[in-house]
Amino acid sequence: MRRPLILAPSSDPHACALAWAIRQQGVEPLWAPSLRAERGVHYSVRTGGDGTSFSDSLLAGDGVSSVWNRRMQDPVPDCAEEDRNFATWEWKLFQRNVFSLEGAYGDALWVNGLAASQRAELKLVQLDTCRRLAIPFPETLVTTDVAEVDALIRRCGTVVFKSFLVHQWQERASGKMHAVGVTLLNGDSELPAEAIAVCPGIYQRYIEKRHDVRVTFIGDRVFAMSLGKGRGDAYVDWRGQGKDPAFRAEAITLPAGVEAKLRTFMRELGLVFGCIDLAVDKQGDFHFLEVNQAGQFLFVEDLLPEYPVLQSMTALLVSGRADASIDALAPVSMEAFWQSDSYAALRASVRTSLPERSLFTLE
Helix, strand or coil, rough: CCCCCCCCCCCCCCCCCCCCHHCCCCCCEEEEEECCCCCCCCCEEECCCCEEEEEEHCHHHCCEEEEECCCCCCCCCCCCHHHHHHHHHHHHHHHHHHHHHHCCCCHHHHHHHCCHHHHHHHHHHHHHHHHHHHCCCEEEEECCCCHHHHHHHHHEEEEEEEECEEEEECCCCCCCEEEEEEEECCCCCCHHHHHHHCCEEEEEEEECCCEEEEEEECEEEEEEEEEEECCCCCCCCCCCCCCCEEEEEEEECCHHHHHHHHHHHHHHHHCCCCEEEEEEECCCCCCEEEECCCCCCCCHHCCCCCHHHHHHHHHCCCCCCCCCCCCCCCCCCHHHHHHCCHHHHHHHHHHCCCCCCCCCCCC
């Protein structure tokens, strides 16, 4: 039997949903955050003139159909405390070596491969790939120089500031929480030179949007949806707006030329799965914003139940094929998952007081 390998912690809601869906197909997935650095579990790599092979004692003779690199972590060794630093680094580097080997798990489909996933996380690589493929995107500046920022604002009028990483911190004195998020800057904005010089920031021309578009690629399948306000306006950032009564999501079909370029973009970055964010301007033109190669995607089916997102990802992982058929599977859906014991156990394990379904956020 060929089984999917899910690399994610047990608390990850997406991994939990897919593990449940895979079990509905009569297949038990392998599920762990990393290689298991436990007593009694053994891995071996043999390499020589006749080739390189990798063995995993947990497989017990089974093959691997796919490796889903959902939220891979470093192995935690079972060892004496005085050996921990050395053993932790040895396991970390061993795992990185193994997962970088072509064919480590035979012909398993990687979603996504280690090298491709790491490269695709680099925002400037994403934008440079768009440049080469003639995919429109907002003029972008990454700098620590306030004069450069000021010049961009004067040229564009309004600019969006973004950080490379979402960051939160708390004031020691007041306890007040702060976060670095999406911020609009214009000619009236204060631009403290010392603050801008602390670290590089991302500054992009602001697009007067008609709405946003989220495109989810699952192998050869593509699911596109528009996101905005009911009266036709767009959010500066649609993430976290799910509770707004005006929030609207709608299934759309991408223009053929836009879809073709995005498919080429995914191939260029070596991605089997990815969530692409686009902005549609007032003239109806599409602009690339970013791709998240391990983004949230199950909320898409919650918003648009007609999209078989869970079924499609299940087919991809069980078959190990980008062109996997969903028709041969036992039916699975997010609605059924909400009613399952697996979801109840997930909520209990994370001890959440959040409302139903809120573990699957819009991001």
